[in-house]
Amino acid sequence: MVLSESEGAVLVDVEEVTYAYNRIRVLDGISLKIRTGDFLAIIGPNGSGKTTLIKIMLGLLKPQTGRIRLFEKTLGRFTDWGKIGYVPQKATHFDTVFPISVKEVVSLGLTAAGRGMSSKNKADVLVREALARVEMEEFLSHRIGTLSSGQQQRVFIARAIVSHPSILILDEPTTGVDAGMQERFFSILGKLHREENMTIVMITHEVGILDKHFNRVACLNQKLIYHGRHDEFCRSDEFKKMIADGKHVISHTH
């Protein structure tokens, strides 16, 4: 069944959020609902506040004004973090030279979700399953630092989905990943979306790939410039303006 845009349950509700770093405002009056079934692209120029908005949604930064609700609970009362998977921007990942195995990296996702206490066998099964879902099971005992950037990124997704979250949030996951690997990457995410009913939110610069994969677009530049269906976005004045400006987003749309 295809959900129309207003039907899905609201998983993340951002209301009138404003944020400034040292009095420099980077987000201004942002209101946005993310619903079950969304495969949402968050786009916008560098420095437009995309990462900041995600961090606010996850309670990692506290907005000066506005409020966040997660799964219909105010952020302060929300404790079910296993329902939310997060793959941060690459620069913030830990040192990949650190001698830690793929299995250990993915296990960290269980600890983060408060499931570190489940039996070792259960944990092993969950870790193997998560790696299978990103097509990386054969790398279970490899050191993370020996993998390619695209493979590492899939391991970080496995870490984020090991607790079977309802929503997966990724911050520019395909940066530095070659084109062939990007397709594989999107097919993995598409499968999570279709077959596990996972809601997916991705910050990306690649507007051209929106066509095939995303059903919703949010375009940010301090304010929320556009939020709606992807096909309507491509016909919108906002999109035409961006393409005309050239510098705002990279477009591969034909």
Ligand SMILES: Nc1ncnc2c1ncn2[C@@H]1O[C@H](COP(=O)(O)OP(=O)(O)O)[C@@H](O)[C@H]1O
């Ligand atoms: N910790 C910080 N301290 C001060 N300024 C910051 C900090 N993090 C981000 N900024 C600034 O806030 C703006 C928005 O950043 P960010 O949310 O990372 O944008 P995006 O993810 O869209 O590139 C940028 O101008 C950035 O330089």
Ligand SMILES: [Mg+2]
């Ligand atoms: Mg960013």
